[in-house]
Amino acid sequence: MTTTNGKDAAVEFLTVGEGADARGIAMLLEPPAAGNALAHLVWLGGYRSDMTGTKAVELAALAARLGTACVRLDYSGHGASGGAFVDGTISRWLEEALAVIKHAAGTLGTRRVVLVGSSMGGWIALRAVAELARRKDVEVAGLVLIAPAPDFTSELIEPNLTAAERTALAERGQFEEPTPYGPDPNIYTLKLIEDGRANRVLTGVIETDCPVHILQGMADPDVPYAHAVRLMEHLSGDDVVLTMIRDGDHRLSRPQDIAKILEAAEALARGN
Incomplete structure (x- = not known):
């Protein structure tokens, strides 16, 4: 099934899960130019973001300039995808991302990717x-x-829960928190928090077997820059770069921030 996102790009839907758990995952798959051998760019958005945000669109434009493919998706409960947001977990959204990448392998010939993940x-x-x-x-x-x-669930949310939030989790299975990024509050569920514990990565050496470039704002109110430093300490490879942006916020969506992101993505796509 296809539709349009209002920006002349075709939105396709991939069914992930079976029976009552099935949900339609919205994708934007932009193919490579003929004969282009660069790694394909895959956008993995943040909590409550979607694939039509500024950084995602700029990444797609970079892929078009380079002649390589770009793969974007909305997790279930996000953007144009189906499914309820409150059913979302790291495991569930990971399953969807992997399903879309597998689908891209079949339709775009995706064999090598640069994963660009925000938050x-x-x-x-x-x-x-x-x-x-x-x-x-x-x-x-x-x-x-x-x-x-x-x-973030175990490192940034759980340690800072108020008594009222703990009560809400126990009694209602979720709590709400105001956000400066929109009129609706963030919703954090007990299901998300419990599943987050099973998906922790900051528990030992993280072996990626590929170059990693981290970009972190030092004025980020949501993810302290010390968190990025800690992540870097867990990464095993020598080819890890951490770029601190002194006045950068969490979104890193200013033109100067995006320029740094695209520079990093292009270098990795080219194998530099």
């Missing part, structure tokens, strides 16, 4: 590396992690 998408990218290495059908040529938030 929670950085966590999903780190989990996807391990799963793709195990499956051995798509090679990860590099990671670009933008204000990455691995283990």
